[in-house]
Amino acid sequence: MGEPATNPVLEMTGIRKVFPGVVALDGVDFRLFPGEVHALMGENGAGKSTLIKVLTGVYGIDGGDIRLGGEEVRIAGPLAAQKAGISTVYQEVNLCTNLTVAENIFIGREPRTFGKIRWGAMRKRAAELLQRLDLDLDVSAPLSTYSLAIQQMVAIARAVDISAQVLVLDEPTSSLDASEVEQLFRVMRRLKADGVAILFVSHFLDQVYEISDRLTVLRNGQLIGEYRTAELPQVQLVEKMIGKELATLESLEDKAQQSRTKSAAADPLLRAEGVGRTGAIAPFDLTIHKGEVVGLAGLLGSGRTELARLLFGADRPDQGELSLDGKPVTLRDPQVAMKRGIAFSSENRRTEGIIGDLSVRENIILALQATRGWTRPIPRRKQDEIVDKYIKALQIRPADPERPVRNLSGGNQQKVLLARWLITEPRLLIIDEPTRGIDVGAKAEIQKLVAELSDGGMAVLFVSAELEEVLRLSHKIAVLRDRRLVEELDNTAGVDADRIMQTIASGATS
């Protein structure tokens, strides 16, 4: 396949966007052809989001031009973008879950006669539209009755129906499980066949390779290049994205292997016996030793998060016994758990992790301050000292402790949260999806950190949807399926992703 025969539907040349103090985009070119899936790749902060926001009219540009179908356009706002034929579906679905599927698709543009909505026609058209995407839904059911994946596809259906030239999908797969991703990809392929140009952003390299035809790599606001996906090996892609070689990732594996045998002999730190919570997770037994990394594997919704929350007192178990250092404990609320040396970083970075308005410094000291109570503030000099140390150690960028944490990229926010928990010097660190939605570089750094912490004697409960990552880091893996802990595996030589997938797929193995 050479240069696509047709002309590009979208052509952005020399795009420049400056924010106070930062050049976010510096002469970036981007082309999108009809009937292709084009992945936009780059680390957090590389300029992907800025480029998308320029394209969808959220930001104006400081230089360059945008051509749609060969004609130069000025995209004045999101509405103008929509009118010009550019639709966007964001990571967080912007729909009203309390309305029906049909209402969501036609909200604001309902078929009417004399102001009266023609409900029948609306439902019929919605059903037809979804049919075209191979989706068989009850269009008069509230959207909330469907899974997040389906909701996302409804959002896509709506977007395509409004304007079908260019479809921007920003991290659409980050909260979907494997089968849902497959479903989404089917829809994307169908749209592609209809000639829609799809701009796809994802942190999952495998997905990019599965679905995209071409890709454009950005780094530090600059264009690195445009490639045919099939002609660019993954390793090269990652190197182009981070601008250095992948030594860190490689060496990690050996390290985990070495220490794998070590911790089984250590003393048990936290033991759960028959702990469970009705409707969240069936009673389970789990022992975490000092210095041990326990991985929780399972599909989305298999009870990984629910299990982790019980061990932190974020939710209270309604049965079973927890013991710490061999003594029974009741974790009444998070603070009790924290005082006993347990830390928990939630998977929902935005809603249960960072406090967006507060500064990096304030976010980092928050948990430590909470355990001390409000009457015993951490002296400012001490705060600066701790915060500086962790900004350096975790390479938080930008290295400005007074910047609102909201303005940091996802990977850096995640590091801020890790810093928040590390300064409480926990004995057990529970981290739920610490690498979701962050770039490869930061991901490797966080994985490395987990390995180091475990070497230093800290126990880690590592929850992740990425099996590869769980396998790389864990000494022991607990597999969950349908809100039940079905198997506990020592991560020895014979254990691999296939072995775990098998358990996830079929339940307990014999």
Place this chain on the structure above:
Amino acid sequence: MTILKNRLFWPVAILVALLIVNVFTSNQFITLQDGHLFGTLIDILRGSAPLILVALGMTLVISTGGIDLSVGSVMAISGAVACLLIKDLGDQNAVGSVLLIVGVAIVVSAALGLWNGSLVAVVGIQPIIATLILMVAGRGLAQLVTDGQIINVQSSPYATIATGFFLTLPVAFLIAMAAVVLISVLTRRTALGLLLESVGGSPSASRLAGIRAKRIIVMVYVVSGAFAGLAGLIYSANIKSADSIAAGNLIELDAILAVVIGGTALIGGRFSILGTVIGAILIQTLQVTVVGIGVPSKATLLFKAVVVVVLCLSQSATFREKVFGRFKIRTGVPA
């Protein structure tokens, strides 16, 4: 031009402008007479004391994402309790007894705040509804206390709270300033401010960071109640009587306005004590100015509204972008 970008630039600018207007329209802006300062400026400071107190409490409540509509009613109850007790004193001029009664009234007000706080944090009622209960019921309660009458008192120590002077400055204003210092120290010298902003910014993230929000939320409503009570005493001492109907009428709206002018968002999170104080003084100055420049009494509310609209527009990023954006000089970053 970083000064233009400061949140408090426009409120301060408008405050200064209004004060300058007053320099010309008032007979005496500020003079020293009978050993204390006197004039329009001093009237403004004295008159703004109750609003500053109420707005201070409101700032803390709003920073947690809540709101306290009951402050006006608490003012009425506080004044009613104080006047009822003072009226029954053998000697209404006994300083000790009056101080004790002031203390009682503030404790009663704090208890009302505890009621609000419990409804919000323990029972889980939405703040606007929870405090609406006391807003409506409170005036009834005050009328029960005073038996529906206006209670007049003749106590000079009590009147001093509102009309006295100390070190050339009005006692009422000094009380308000003491409260400002107290709250500033309480929130910024301890970690209370951080925890408040955290709870207001994201309750669920705060919980997982180990913050026990319930106590903090109850506490801010208690503070709001106590300060509203103190404001009620100043109001009642000023007119030497307890007027259950007029005391603190609609003050909750002025207080909310003062908080917003001061740059604290109604959704909670970051708050500014200094901003609130400026906001409260601004509102009081506006009221004085309206009278001073002779706006007909029928039009005063409208005039006030216009100034508030201008102020809010000046603080709106979207509006500034629309109006001034196109004249913006391209400074940018050197490429």
